[in-house]
Every structure is written in structure tokens, then in C-alpha cells.
Amino acid sequence: MKKLKKEKLTELWSLLAERTSLYLPVDEGGSVNFLPWEKGMEVDLDALNSTIPPKSIFFQQTEVYLQYTTEEDGLKFEEITPQGPAVLFGVRPCDLKGIQLLDNVFLQEPEDSLYKQRRLETTIVALTCTKPDSSCFCTLFDIDPGAAPGADLLATDLGEEFVFTAQSEKGESLLEAIATLLEDAEADSKAVEEVRRQAKAAVPTHGLDVEGLKEKLDSMFDDPIWGTFYRRCLGCGTCTYLCPTCHCFDIQDHTRGEEGLRFRCWDSCMFGEFTLMASGHNPRPTQKERVRNRFLHKLNYYPKNFESYACVGCGRCVRKCPVNLDMIEVIKALGGVTSGSC
Amino acid sequence: MSVTEKSLQEKQAWEPLIVAFCCNWCSYAGGDLAGTSRMPYPANIRVIRVPCSSRVNPMMVLRAFQRGADGVLVAGCHPGDCHYTSGNYYTRRRMSVFRRLLEYTGIEPERFQVTWISGSEGAKFAQVMNRVTEEVRALGPNRKLRDAR
Amino acid sequence: MKPTVDKLKEIAAETLVGKKAELILGWQKGSFWWQSFPAFIEKQEELDSLTWDPFCVANLSIYLLEELKRKKKVALFVKGCDALAINRLLQDKCIEREQVLLYGLPCKGMADRAKIEAAVGEELSIREVRRDGDEFIVLTDNGEQHLDASNYLLDKCLSCRYPNPIVYDQLLAQEIDTFPVKERFQSVVKLENSTFEERYLYWSGHFNRCLRCFACRNVCPACNCRECIFDQNEPRWLGKANILSENQFCHLIRAYHVAGRCIDCGECQRVCPMDIPLQELNRKLIKDLNELYGDYDAGTDPEEPQPLGTFKLDDPASFSES
Numbered sequence: 001m002k003k004l005k006k007e008k009l010t011e012l013w014s015l016l017a018e019r020t021s022l023y024l025p026v027d028e029g030g031s032v033n034f035l036p037w038e039k040g041m042e043v044d045l046d047a048l049n050s051t052i053p054p055k056s057i058f059f060q061q062t063e064v065y066l067q068y069t070t071e072e073d074g075l076k077f078e079e080i081t082p083q084g085p086a087v088l089f090g091v092r093p094c095d096l097k098g099i100q101l102l103d104n105v106f107l108q109e110p111e112d113s114l115y116k117q118r119r120l121e122t123t124i125v126a127l128t129c130t131k132p133d134s135s136c137f138c139t140l141f142d143i144d145p146g147a148a149p150g151a152d153l154l155a156t157d158l159g160e161e162f163v164f165t166a167q168s169e170k171g172e173s174l175l176e177a178i179a180t181l182l183e184d185a186e187a188d189s190k191a192v193e194e195v196r197r198q199a200k201a202a203v204p205t206h207g208l209d210v211e212g213l214k215e216k217l218d219s220m221f222d223d224p225i226w227g228t229f230y231r232r233c234l235g236c237g238t239c240t241y242l243c244p245t246c247h248c249f250d251i252q253d254h255t256r257g258e259e260g261l262r263f264r265c266w267d268s269c270m271f272g273e274f275t276l277m278a279s280g281h282n283p284r285p286t287q288k289e290r291v292r293n294r295f296l297h298k299l300n301y302y303p304k305n306f307e308s309y310a311c312v313g314c315g316r317c318v319r320k321c322p323v324n325l326d327m328i329e330v331i332k333a334l335g336g337v338t339s340g341s342c
Numbered sequence: 343m344s345v346t347e348k349s350l351q352e353k354q355a356w357e358p359l360i361v362a363f364c365c366n367w368c369s370y371a372g373g374d375l376a377g378t379s380r381m382p383y384p385a386n387i388r389v390i391r392v393p394c395s396s397r398v399n400p401m402m403v404l405r406a407f408q409r410g411a412d413g414v415l416v417a418g419c420h421p422g423d424c425h426y427t428s429g430n431y432y433t434r435r436r437m438s439v440f441r442r443l444l445e446y447t448g449i450e451p452e453r454f455q456v457t458w459i460s461g462s463e464g465a466k467f468a469q470v471m472n473r474v475t476e477e478v479r480a481l482g483p484n485r486k487l488r489d490a491r
Numbered sequence: 492m493k494p495t496v497d498k499l500k501e502i503a504a505e506t507l508v509g510k511k512a513e514l515i516l517g518w519q520k521g522s523f524w525w526q527s528f529p530a531f532i533e534k535q536e537e538l539d540s541l542t543w544d545p546f547c548v549a550n551l552s553i554y555l556l557e558e559l560k561r562k563k564k565v566a567l568f569v570k571g572c573d574a575l576a577i578n579r580l581l582q583d584k585c586i587e588r589e590q591v592l593l594y595g596l597p598c599k600g601m602a603d604r605a606k607i608e609a610a611v612g613e614e615l616s617i618r619e620v621r622r623d624g625d626e627f628i629v630l631t632d633n634g635e636q637h638l639d640a641s642n643y644l645l646d647k648c649l650s651c652r653y654p655n656p657i658v659y660d661q662l663l664a665q666e667i668d669t670f671p672v673k674e675r676f677q678s679v680v681k682l683e684n685s686t687f688e689e690r691y692l693y694w695s696g697h698f699n700r701c702l703r704c705f706a707c708r709n710v711c712p713a714c715n716c717r718e719c720i721f722d723q724n725e726p727r728w729l730g731k732a733n734i735l736s737e738n739q740f741c742h743l744i745r746a747y748h749v750a751g752r753c754i755d756c757g758e759c760q761r762v763c764p765m766d767i768p769l770q771e772l773n774r775k776l777i778k779d780l781n782e783l784y785g786d787y788d789a790g791t792d793p794e795e796p797q798p799l800g801t802f803k804l805d806d807p808a809s810f811s812e813s
Contacts, residue, residue: 236709237706242764443772448690
């Protein structure tokens with residue numbers, strides 16, 4: 001374990017930015033998001049969660065992956081390779097889990113090569129939570145806000161300093177690269193344990209319990225419950241775009257004369273156009289089917305494929321849904337509550 | 343060649359591209375008259391014939407900018423002369439407001455212009471096209487709103 | 492007298508029992524003190540969930556288009572801003588007056604969760620926030636706090652011009668006196684006075700952040716097209732790539748499409764997850780329309796033609812007509 005005094009953070013950013021692209025939670029005027037850091041940017045490591053989850057670093061909202069030109073002997077293609085190594089600093093444990101859930105999708109056969117390359121080349125520094133929000137519920141999905149298994153490096157906030165624990169080779173080599181700024185932290189292990197314990201205890205439970213919910217939903221596809229709460233849904237894409245586990249995309253071509261490019265971009269199952277077929281038929285004709293799909297995907301379909309609920313309890317949908325049709329409300333409505341609790 | 347020389351050369355080589363939406367009954371006929379009367383106007387103008395100036399939707403204006411126009415002009419019949427009686431009165435309101443909206447988001451008003459040219463005003467057609475081209479040329483290439491892909 | 496939850500429940504019960512409407516649109520509490528979301532009430536046993544508190548900000552009129560496809564008559568509660576939305580829908584002939592039963596609720600403004608949290612500090616300890624006269628009373632695990640309500644309102648409520656509904660069938664409380672409000676064009680004028688470059692940077696900075704979630708469009712009572720031009724596949728006016736050029740297109744056209752019909756309720760800006768100041772675009776259009784074609788207040792009179800749907804022979808223009 002090594003530690004870094006917070007006053008040395010700017011030095012750390014400069015050091016890291018010299019050798020690699022560096023993504024940090026930056027205040028963009030009210031909303032904090034992971035952006036490539038440049039000198040002078042205001043880094044906010046206290047913001048509980050970035051507005052847009054850091055999935056966007058690996059699974060970009062718009063990503064060109066092919067360029068083409070028409071030549072005499074036919075189409076000529078040029079593949080696009082993503083930029084090189086990067087460090088992503090300040091990922092919360094829930095968001096890290098979100099990235100791991102995307103791994104299940106994008107790294108299974110056939111592998112998504114762009115996603116894979118970014119994942120392999122990026123060193124993730126996770127940051128433990130010290131002050132969960134009332135809309136947090138990560139512990140419901142067995143996520144420990146004080147730990148981040150799978151992160152290359154874990155940073156624990158001790159108030160005046162960060163304590164780093166390397167969890168992979170990439171993490172260790174990052175620590176070596178910044179060794180000049182670090183001090184030994186073996187003596188702080190107790191304090192680190194305590195901070196992590198407190199973080200876990202502070203996450204509210206909301207009286208939720210998802211034990212057996214996946215199995216229960218197996219027979220609820222036609223349940224009348226889906227005919228009720230969807231009615232207030234506006235059909236916007238806020239929940240899906242801000243969700244760390246949503247990963248649907250569309251592929252489009254942008255052609256100009258003799259040349260063009262093919263890109264993919266985020267898409268949302270909340271939009272009517274998402275399932276609209278060329279024939280004009282739409283298998284999810286109303287918001288009812290769309291809302292049902294979103295929640296069944298998180299709580300039933302995905303778990304069937306990958307043995308894990310596709311929700312990490314980050315609370316973004318809770319905070320941002322304009323009509324509060326969020327995960328907590330829906331789990332409650334579907335009966336995922338502890339007996340005797342609200 | 344130094345960078346400055348190169349950019350200077352590029353700037354000199356640059357010619358403004360202007361998209362002019364012309365109403366079929368007046369402004370387009372004005373253009374015809376300019377042509378048959380051998381009145382010169384710059385080759386920077388790309389005319390798109392529309393049935394009425396009120397056919398021009400703000401989305402078309404933005405699309406022109408997206409695809410590389412440095413300036414956009416909407417030209418219709420003079421108020422009172424609309425082939426469809428009242429189309430250009432709607433144009434006047436719509437485009438007045440839209441022009442101010444563009445200004446508000448940082449687009450110079452010279453880049454988006456509206457004018458009335460009748461079928462008998464060949465000279466005015468040529469003069470407007472010359473003026474707009476020079477005004478846009480003075481502003482330089484437009485990067486705002488452009489889809490640079 | 493302020494409208495009470497009991498009054499709302501009573502009138503809703505009467506409506507259901509007397510079969511005055513098939514559906515009642517109201518609000519109900521969510522899991523959190525700051526959540527009061529739209530409720531769809533069709534049965535007696537659902538009546539108890541109705542609420543009326545400083546978080547009932549959602550405008551219920553936007554659900555009418557969908558619900559009136561299945562229902563003959565819908566009753567709903569309308570605040571001042573919501574009533575303007577009703578008039579808008581009437582003006583566009585999206586609904587008929589006979590299809591709705593309107594219960595008016597004079598409103599002194601809705602509470603801003605973030606402002607209250609910042610004042611109280613420990614947001615995890617807040618249990619309930621209610622209004623009492625000109626105060627918000629915050630119940631926390633550690634006791635009660637009294638806040639001067641005017642400092643904790645949603646920004647959009649600070650320039651409210653219609654605290655009382657102007658169209659209703661029954662008003663559930665006495666009209667409240669209009670209160671001094673912030674001049675609504677302040678920030679527009681400030682921006683108008685900056686340079687082209689500054690304005691461009693300001694807006695492209697905001698548009699760059701846009702996620703294209705369309706919450707602004709979907710919550711808007713003036714966005715009532717059967718199929719939005721942004722959703723059209725062929726031709727595809729709005730490309731799906733999230734790049735500045737497309738985002739500029741999206742926002743300029745969204746604002747322009749509601750020009751002359753925007754009731755300035757500020758819902759678009761409230762629901763924007765990326766905090767884009769959309770109301771400043773809408774207000775620019777309102778201000779210009781007023782300056783050029785005479786004062787017009789969308790939503791106040793469903794019979795009056797909207798400014799971009801009419802003209803005068805001697806209208807001024809923002810371009811040279813010579």
C-alpha cells in the first residue's frame with residue numbers, strides 16, 4: 001500500500017497526462033463527467049457519481065469504426081483503431097461493476113475488438129465511496145462501496161490523502177510510474193479498513209430484497225403490473241443513457257458522395273424507433289412493452305445469461321428520471337421488498 | 343512553404359459557397375432574367391428552386407450549413423406579390439425569428455440572409471448575389487454548424 | 492386557504508363516484524421525500540395515494556394525448572403553468588374542452604430538492620418537506636427546520652407569471668395574490684449583449700453535452716406532433732451521431748418548432764439530465780416574437796392565432812426588405 005497527499009493531486013495529473021491519456025471526473029459547469037484531462041480543468045473527486053457513467057470511455061456514445069471510399073475497382077475500406085493507453089481515475093465501485101457487466105456482453109464471442117482494445121489498454125483506478133447518497137443501493141446487488149475487485153488500482157479516501165492498493169500488474173506498474181509522489185502507507189491499513197466498513201454501512205437498503213426476484217419474473221411477462229406504472233413514462237432515454245449497464249447501440253452510415261463512414265451510437269429501448277422494423281411493424285408498439293423490456297432485461301434476461309442482475313444500484317435513474325420511474329420504484333412494485341418493510 | 347504561407351494560400355484559394363433558395367415565381371425568374379440580360383453574378387451561388395419562399399423550412403437552412411455552405415439566402419416575391427397570395431408573409435415572420443435565433447447562438451447575420459426579388463428584377467438578383475457573396479467572403483469560411491465528418 | 496391533500500382526495504372521490512370522469516390524473520408520493528410523480532387513478536382504492544406537496548411539479552396535461560385515445564373523459568389537477576398547457580392543447584385542437592375536467596390548484600411554486608439538500612446538509616436524514624404559508628418545513632431525523640420558501644423554489648418558479656390557473660372547471664382553493672418575480676428575459680438580454688464568438692462558445696459548450704435523450708421534447712406540452720421529425724427515418728433529418736453539428740441542429744429546431752407555442756413552463760430545462768439552459772433558447776424566441784409581432788402569451792387564449800400561424804401586411808422583418 002502506498003499513499004498520496006491530496007495537495008499533490010495536480011502533480012499526479014500532470015505526471016500521468018505526460019505518459020498517457022488521462023480521464024478524470026471533471027466539473028463541466030454543474031455536471032461532473034469523465035473527460036480527457038487538460039491543465040486547468042477542475043477535477044471533482046468528491047462528486048459521488050459522474051452524470052454520465054464511465055462506461056462511455058469504453059463504449060463511446062458515437063464511435064466511427066470504418067471509413068470507406070469508392071474507387072474504380074470498388075469500395076476501399078479503412079479500419080479505425082482506437083487511441084492508445086489510458087488511465088481512468090476515480091471510478092466508483094458501482095460503475096466498475098457496470099463496466100464488468102458490459103465486459104460480459106462485449107467480450108463474449110464474437111468479441112468486440114474496439115471495446116476489447118480499450119479495456120486492455122486502460123488502467124482503471126477505482127475510488128471507494130465515503131459518503132453514499134440516499135438514492136444509492138449498491139449493496140442490494142452485493143457491491144461493496146469500499147472495495148473494487150477487478151480494478152487495477154484501488155484508491156481509498158482517508159480525508160487528507162488517498163491510499164492506493166495495487167490489484168493487478170497494470171496497477172503495480174502505475175504505482176511504480178508515480179512512485180516519486182508516494183509515501184509508504186502500511187501503517188494506515190487499519191484506517192483504510194475502517195473507512196471501507198463505514199462506507200458499506202452507510203448505504204441505505206430502502207427495504208429492498210431481490211432474492212428470488214429473477215425467478216419470480218420468469219412468469220410475470222403477462223402480469224397486469226406492466227399495464228400500470230409505465231403510464232407515466234415519458235419515453236425519453238435518460239434512464240438508459242445514464243445507466244452504467246445499458247449497452248444497446250445502433251449502426252449507421254454517413255455517406256457523402258464518394259466517401260463515407262460507418263459509426264455506432266448509443267440507442268435506447270425507451271424509443272419507439274428502437275424496435276421499428278423496415279416493414280413498419282413494431283413488436284413493442286407502446287411504452288408499456290418498452291418499459292417492460294427495460295426492467296425485464298435488467299432483472300431477468302441478463303441474469304439468465306450472465307448470472308448477475310444488470311443493475312449496480314448507482315442511483316442515476318433514481319436521481320434523474322423526470323417522473324421517478326426508477327429502479328427502486330419498480331423493484332418495489334414487482335414485489336422485491338423484505339417482508340414487513342415499506 | 344511555411345505554415346503561414348500555406349494557410350494564406352488556402353485562404354486565398356477558398357471561395358465562399360452560398361446556397362440560395364429561390365422562389366419559383368419571382369426570384370428564380372429574376373435569376374433567369376439576370377442570365378438572359380447577361381448580368382454577371384458570382385459562380386459561388388448554388389440556386390435551389392422552391393415553389394414558394396415559405397416552402398423553405400429552417401431545417402433546410404441548417405442542413406445547408408451542415409453540408410458546407412458558408413452562407414444561405416432565402417429569396418421570395420415581394421410582399422403582396424406572392425403567387426399563393428400569402429406565402430411570403432409567413433416567410434417574413436418565420437425567417438425573421440429564425441435569423442435572430444441563429445444570431446443568438448453565435449451565427450453572424452450575414453451568413454443567413456433573406457430578400458425579396460421579383461421576376462422583373464434581374465439587376466437586383468445579380469446585385470444581391472454579388473453583395474451576399476462579398477459579405478460572406480469577408481467573414482471567411484464557416485465552421486459553425488458544419489458537419490466536419 | 493390553501494388546497495389540502497384531503498380536499499384533493501375528496502374531489503377525486505366525488506369524480507369517481509359520480510362517474511364524472513373515467514380517469515383522474517394526480518400525483519402520488521414515491522420512495523423519497525422529493526418524489527411526487529404522476530398518478531393514474533381509476534379505482535376508489537387508489538384514491539388514498541393522492542398527494543399535494545411542494546414536489547408535484549410534473550405537468551399532467553402531457554398525458555392527455557395518450558389517455559384520451561382510450562378514455563372519453565379525464566379529470567386532472569392543474570397548476571397555473573399546467574393550465575396554460577391545457578389551453579395550448581385546445582388551441583392545437585389536440586383535445587376538446589369537453590374531454591377534460593379541470594381542478595385548479597393555485598400554486599406558490601415548487602421546491603428545489605438540491606437547494607433544500609444544500610441547506611440542510613445531511614440529505615440522508617431528510618424525511619419530509621411540506622409547505623406552511625411562506626415556509627418549507629423540513630422534517631429530519633434530528634428535528635424540524637424552517638426555511639423561507641422563496642429561497643428554495645425551482646429556478647423556473649422564480650419567474651412564474653401565472654400562479655393561478657386561468658382555465659378550470661373548479662378551483663380547489665382561493666386564488667393567491669401574484670407575487671414579485673424575476674424578470675424572465677434577464678439572461679437572454681445578457682447573452683444578446685455578448686459577442687458572436689462568446690455566444691457560439693456558450694451554446695456549443697451546452698449542446699456538446701447533450702445526450703439526445705429527448706426528455707426536453709417528450710415533457711413539452713407544445714411538442715405534440717404524432718411523429719416527431721427527429722424520429723423520422725426516411726428522410727432522416729436528424730442524424731443519430733452525437734456530434735456538435737447534429738446537436739446544434741436538434742436544439743435549434745426543437746426550440747424553433749415550439750416558437751409561438753411555448754408556454755415558458757420551463758419543464759424542458761428542469762428535466763434535462765445535462766443541465767442545458769433550454770429555457771434561454773425558448774425565451775429568446777418569445778422575446779423576439781413579442782418585439783417583432785406584438786405581445787403574445789402562449790396558452791392564455793386558445794382562440795387567438797399563434798404568431799407564426801398568422802401575419803399582418805405591414806409586419807416588420809429582421810432583414811432588410813429593400
